[in-house]
Amino acid sequence: MAETVVTPFGTSQLSGCAAVFLPSDPPRGSRVAFWLPDGTPLWDDGGEGTGGCPGDAVPLTVVLPDEDGAVDTHTVHALALSVTEALPVLTRAHAAGSGTAAAYWGAVALHALGLAARGKLLPGLSPEGHDAWRLGPFDTEDSEHTARLAAAMPPYAHAVPLPGQDPLRMPAPEPLLRAFMDAVADSLPRTPAAPLAAGGPAFVSREPLRIPELREWAAEVAAGQDAGIRLSLRIEVSGLERTGRGGEAEGEPAVRFRGVPQLHALADATLVADAAEVWSGASPLSERLGPRVRTEALLTLRRAAAAWDALTPLLSAAVPDAIELADEEIAELLGSAVPRALAAAGVQVHWPREFARSLTARAVIGPGGDDGGAEQGTGGGQGTGPAGTGLPSALSPDALLSFDWRFAVGDHEVTRAELDRLAESGRPLVRLRDQWVLIDPGEIRRARQRQDRKVGTLDALGAVLTGTAEQDGERVEVRATGWLEALRERLADPERRDEPPLPPPPELKATLRDYQLRGLDWLHRMTSLGLGGCLADDMGLGKTITLIALHLRRQRQPATAGPTLVVCPASLMGNWQREIERFAPGTPVRRFHGGARSLEELGEGEFVLTTYGTMRLDAERLGAGSPWGLVVADEAQHVKNPFAATARALRTLPARARVALTGTPVENNLSELWAVLDWTTPGLLGRLGTFRRRYADAAEDGDPLAAEQLARLVRPFLLRRHKTDPGIAPELPPKTETDRAVSLTPEQAGLYEAVVRESLQELRGTDGFARRGLVVKLLTSLKQICNHPAQYLKEDGGRLPGRSGKLELLDELLDTLLAEDAGVLVFTQYVQMARLMERHLDNRGVATQFLHGGTPVARREEMVRRFQEGAAPVFLLSLKAAGTGLNLTRASHVIHYDRWWNPAVEAQATDRAYRIGQTLPVQVHRLIAEGTIEDRIAGMLRRKKALADAVLGSGEAALTELSDTELAELVELRKVER
DSSP states (O other): OOOOOOSSOOGGGGGGSEEEEEOOSSGGGOEEEEEOTTOOOSOOSTTSOOTTOSSEEEEEEEEEEOTTSOEEEEEEEEEEEEHHHHHHHHHHHHHHTOOSHHHHHHHHHHHHHHHHHTTOEEEEEOTTSBEEEEEOOOOHHHHHHHHHHHHTOOGGGGOSOOTTOSSOOOOOHHHHHHHHHHHHHHHSSOOTTHHHHHTSSTTTOSSOOBOGGGHHHHHHHHHHHHHTEEEEEEEEEEOOSBOOOTTOOTTOBOOEEEEEEEEEETTEEEEEEEHHHHHHTOSHHHHHHGGGHHHHHHHHHHHHHHHOGGGTHHHHSSSOOOEEEOHHHHHHHHSSHHHHHHHHTTOEEEOOTTTBOOEEEEEEEEOOSTTOOOBOOTTOOOOOOGGGOOSOSOOOTTOEEEEEEEEEETTEEEOHHHHHHHHHHOSSEEEETTEEEEOOHHHHHHHHHOOOEEEEHHHHHHHHHHTEEEETTEEEEEEEOHHHHHHHHHHHSTTOTTSOOOOOOTTOOSOOOHHHHHHHHHHHHHHHTTOOEEEOOOTTSOHHHHHHHHHHHHTTSTTTOSOEEEEEOGGGHHHHHHHHHHHSTTOOEEEOOSTTOOOTTOOTTOEEEEEHHHHHHTHHHHHSSSOBSEEEEETGGGGOSTTSHHHHHHHTSOBSOEEEEOSOSOSSOHHHHHHHHHHHSTTTTOOHHHHIIIIIHHHHTTOHHHHHHHHHHHGGGEEOOOTTSTTTOTTSOOEEEEEEEEOOOHHHHHHHHHHHHHHHHHHTTOOHHHHHHHHHHHHHHHHHHHHOHHHHTTOSSSOOTTSOHHHHHHHHHHHHHHHTTOEEEEEESOHHHHHHHHHHHHHTTOOEEEEOTTSOHHHHHHHHHHHHTTSOSEEEEEHHHHSSSOOOTTEEEEEESSOOSOHHHHHHHHTTTSSTTOOSOEEEEEEEETTSHHHHHHHHHHHTGGGTTSOOOOTHHHHTTSOHHHHHHHHOOOOOOO
């Protein structure tokens, strides 16, 4: 096991340790001991203590194998925590998947906590007569899970030898595991204020309380758990024959309901008997459980009666064989509250198969009326859609569609009239189409209250895409009909691989790849329907040329023709103009930028290019007059904040269709995806708060159902292709990514440790905005120190060589790469660091150029040209200013001097070189200061790489919410073994 030395001590480090449970009486006094098999102490303060960490430093005798394979006892330095203190450490170890004994006990702790959360807690006495809680009763699944956990116990988890045993013996796994689970249970219900609230200290105070006088009572309570009895209730129906007697109306059945208690042996699922059989002694269950079976059955029945009062009469019956149930009680059993309460008590209800049915409701959404047309509001209209599909040519937000309810009992659909007749009977057992069925009357009442209505087109589309809709806080199934169903089927497969794509417009002077043709078809289909979309292909896959082709295709139909406005970062305007002039010669293009910008004599098929800044300042002029034929937001992550001035201005521009282009549709959270898609197709995802509540929060928390529903909703409106997808870009050369670790110089290490020490001291006792500001300042300082002391110290001049491990490695890399005549991109998120590198490389005679956010547009274009021609082999770039839009395929090496804590942003910067047109293998070098926060963040990013295209963490913002201890563990400078 790897050595772990922590100063200052941090409890989360214990997740990598071995752990053993040390039982005590009462159980809440038990402890968990953490230790390292090589004997290394878990603290570094001269053995005087644990550096302020909870727990005690103790010597621990454990059983370990010697080097020759023999087993013997050894004394190790351990840290003992109470069960309450150990629980978060153990569960964290399990979540991290550390594979240690601590992780094993974390799995057991989660099992125990789950049982306690389900109310499976019993009071009792410990062997020495102390008040103690224990877990129980267990059902079959609980017992089986517990047995599996015991069988999986690793040797280190019970390595403390039993005293006085020769040869050495370790505790048996299952009793030790049960003792740990009871210790968890005994620690939970107790708080300092509990004795006062409860009226006495027994079972609520943390202090041990001996109450031997309750031993008999505790044994009786424990018997129900130890016997392994489970109760179920079988419902019987009789009297369905037409008697016409007994006060019943002529021809009405004299229906009677009876509940029969059944007892099950937890240890053997085949052993089940009616309570009457158990009382008579005629059941194998009686033989198995012995003479106390009746007492144990009554204890089990008592718990069931506590969950549902209707079972109480069974407790006073001489033989609890059955109970007559009224219609109202049957209705309660058919509802939801009583079955949940019984299930929590471990009681299942068994209904007669021939009668039990459920009433289900689903919604059908589609065009109303016999002609299949949607009821239109103002501005609505229908015609032949794209490619002769028969779909509406545009989906007006004012169009209304029918939202109709359909009901079914079992597999049979029922009409509203039949539903009314069922409701009029007022009984849970009703006759429907020549058969008797049991239905919850409450379900019938709720179904009758559901009214057909009209819904807007986008609400309808969102519902049929996800397959569900929300009604009165309940999710119900939805399906589409008519042209809405045809539209759903068409949108569900954005690339329509079952049919060949249409040829590109003849005006396009380029050959499109297959995936680009499919992207063009998708964009044309979506924009023709008035829906919009987000083309989120990887950088370098040709989004620009696809949009040029879309513009040309839209000019061929009067309904979609018109000028196209492209809003993009300033650095991309030149690239857009060159691409348009190259691939669509003769298409007019102008820049709406600078002091002389004008929209006079705007042509029908013209391209207008502007920047986000100009658009924000001049949105009124851009929005005046007739709508744009198409508005394109390039690098649409610039409007990921829907409340920012730029995003608000963009929303004011009228357009027949809107398209977003971005390689990173989600950088931090799903609200950014909402912002982009709500601009392309306003109203599709609903309001932001509703979107977060219904989909985003649950998806970001790992709910697979919410993630799948969200994917079904957004997939038709977001086309995402990767370079690595089969058939997308087979001509691209390979890409190699390498993390290059460097050591800190003594100057860097001294600065790093001093900043950590002083910042943690300053952070103590702070909270809110002040604390978050201090954390951000700390993180920024540490990253700057890792780059170069001169950056952190804000030195304008002075010596640069020999003071930074990163700068030394950069020199070594450039010496090798420039000797090979390679083109190199060097990215940093700090302009100051880039200027230091520029000065340093200039002193070494290395030709460089530096592009940052303040570089004028014309100068940027000149710098790109010079690099592509080989005039400046080293291109220093600010990550935020140059991470998008540039085409720098001469580069075969990309160096990330410092890490941006979002892998999607880093990948986008790398794609300046790794894109269509690149013919050389691309090597990516990431410089990481080992033993520092950069090292830990790099590990986190590697683990999260699979999530980079979906939901990413919130970067530094998330780190500001760490506790003082967690933050200290993250930023501490660790020794690196060599």
